[in-house]
Amino acid sequence: MDNKSIALSHGVTEGEYKKIVDTLGREPNITEIGILSAMWSEHCSYKSSKVHLKKLPTKGERVVQGPGENAGIVDVGDDICVAFKMESHNHPSFIEPYQGAATGVGGILRDIFTMGARPIALLDSLRFGDPKLPKTKYLVEGIVSGIAGYGNCIGIPTVGGEVYFEECYNGNPLVNVFALGVMNKNEIFRGYAKGVGNPVICVGSKTGRDGIHGAVMASETFTREAEEKRPAVQVGDPFTEKLLLEACLELFKTGVVVGIQDMGAAGLTSSSTEMAERAGTGIILNIDKVPRREAGMTPYEVMLSESQERMLVVLQKGKEEVAEKIFKKWALDFAVIGEVKDTSRLNIFENGKAVVDLPINLITNDAPVYKRPYRKPDYLKDVKKLKISSIPVPNDLGRVFLNLISSPNLSSKRWIYEQYDHMVRTNTAVPPGSDAAVIRIKGTNKAVALTSNCNSRYCYLDPFAGSMIAVTESARNLACSGAVPLAITDCLNFGNPEKPEIMWQFKKAIEGMSEAARVLGTPVVSGNVSFYNETENKVIYPTPTVAMVGLIEDLRKHVTQWLKKEGDILVLLGETKEELGGSEYLKAVHGQVSGPPPQIDLEAESRLISTLIEATQTGIISSAHDISEGGLAVAIAESCFTPNGPTGVKIKSLYGKIREDVLLFGESQSRAIVSLDKKNIHKLENIASKHGIPIELIGIVGGDRLFIEGLIDIPIRKAYESWAFGFENSLKSKIFSHELTQMITNDISRM
């Protein structure tokens, strides 16, 4: 094969190859092709998304580090910062669920501690296909145990996240992992290869042949043969990462680190070239010095290996011994593999022989950028129509309610989060299950609140509105927890960007997210784009996952969604509209994914958030819960289902202009339900009216029934059990195991 054909087989286009040859004045060799194709892959270069990502607001008073580094950093006051980021590991997790998900956790944690922060929390946003499919069960088990296996072992609590089931993810589950760490403001480290003559060090695990060209894999759509790509999935070693984490944090204290970056996608290639690019320097690597797991690896393999648990460090010249001692203590490899140069080039030598000579800019800044064509998809013409009057109102709304709360999307996710150590590090003030996880920052009175959201059904029906709602719901979750929303990290999961319809979804989603983030004052400080989420032409719903971080200045003022005491009154904040489009009820009960998603008025949302923050800070609120999937009825029930067991409620007749099922299960936005001592109602009224938010006293806490006058009346214990065991039951259901047996039998007979 000639070099050009090799390049094309690496996913480099004709045009891109010409650009390489023109710049170099010669043909690239195989190692150079490997480097350029990895760095120019969609995954590393953001070539299709770059032009749109620029629209996101990224600046703010508290923003210390925006996009472009390993993670975003936000100032939480008193010289303390938090670093956070979310990343996808969709493709590897589909191919090998346990290791794919596990290495997703490992990768995002390195992004955090490479900046000098100690990771204190993880979130996981997971999306699976039809829960009735045996393959879904296999993926759920594998992905959840992969996350647990890595996070539990390294000792970082997994404190929250979200799980959705929807057919569009049958062939392409989503695994979006978020991590957050805490650091001192004056101890931030960045990926800069500064200081000509400074040594370049490789630390951590040895380099092996695993995960070679993972970045390219993540930039292709899947075919049936995808599972043959298993060697492109890396294997995680959380124990080594724990050692690496402790060694790096110890190293940072010595003051000898100039720059540091983890070796994630495209391994040594991306870390070395991105560090040189940021510092405007060049780099020499003696590839034979890289510690290897096996003999006979070529420079190509070493440069593109995605072996996990490795870091590239630039040290002050002459301080190698200080660092080496620390890594030896933690039984980790330490090797000087190169030097910072002023050449602006990447020069790689193998036993003194030059094997790569490329300009840094060609690899990084000059990577191709595409303004891909976009076009509004045709499917929208059909799905947007929804005549609510044509939807019959079910007779037994109590039964409908029980079905909804026991469904995989709305039932308790206890089966999942009990497999995660969510308490280690002893900071978890609000465990999984409430609107947001609340994690205290030791040594202060502060806490951070964390949440992630995306209703991809809304995004499918209207990517602009859907992604706005992902932002507003996140902010509302935080406000309900008593936190002031600070900033966002996103994980943008879409189909093939070469299709104009997908590009249109992407463009609209970015615009929606930008507008909402701007109005709510929550800049996007880091994130990740995952395209090509398609298998055999079946594309996922656009899924721009938003993770948002909020600040609670005084931990004692945090609030949960759970009702606290009998006799408290329940108050609904916000306006309920005649809306059913895109709702869980419409899909689960009437089998339809249609209509416009709920309207979102950013200005009204902003006023609701101010109301919630003020109400929680004045201490008059016992509980607060955002109303989202499943509507008012499900939100009330979720407030009743406290970690200590269920509490009953009596809700008055809510009849009005809105029909019963819409009233109970409609998903109108910008609403929340709070409970409080009745003596505080006037204070709440004052706060709400100041912000122009309508409130309505709807009921009282107490009794042993879930009673909504004229609509629902069931024993609270029965509702609780449907909800608490619904998820487990659907995983265990007979249909399920029968189908699994069938699948295995079929597989065997095919052998």
Add this chain to the structure above:
Amino acid sequence: MPNFGLVVFPGSNCDHDCYHVIKHMFKQECEFVWHEEKNLDRFDSIILPGGFSYGDYLRTGAIARFSPVMKAVEKLASEGRPIMGICNGFQILVEAGLLPGALIKNSSLRFVCKWVNIRVENTNTPFTHLMRRGDLLRIPIAHGEGNFFANQDDIRKLTENSQVVFKYCDEEGETTSQSNPNGSIENIAGICNSQGNILGMMPHPERCCEETIGGEDGKAIFESLISWLEKSESQALIRTHV
């Protein structure tokens, strides 16, 4: 003031949590001890914290028991100083032969992290002497291999010598199978050696010493231990002065 040694194995991850409780909440002397240390004579009590020593890749605690520090732990134990192994620390003590039995995979075959109730069975130990038999503690567990197993003979001995310190139970204190989170034989959550100075327990007392993070029943264990150490310190002082 008693001086606590907190052993850090490669892969320990509850070391900082224990330190936080002993140092910041109970204001005791406390020091991290790297697993390669060979002399622990300066300490009055040793804690082996939870985590995944050596990744627990082989069998929980199976490699850590060979760490140089374990010889010194054994020496202190033989001198009667209190040794407490929590979660992975318990697993290491069992592997080291300092406590009987074995900790095998949870009966669910899954990792489990949640709050459980345990009942105090033996108050004649440094770790429980301030409690009453039958007291209930609400306490978190977080483990994949906490299913305590021992042969009939060992179980008989454990029972006869009152070496069972804690049992999983329900909110009423009944040791039902439903309240057993991992399949442990006889709902055993924690045991001690026949002298009573080595305790191994799967639940995490260091995770429940503050209401802010869900509860403070774990304090009773640290309070007992500290008071016991203070008492033996003063007794030793009296002995040397008489």
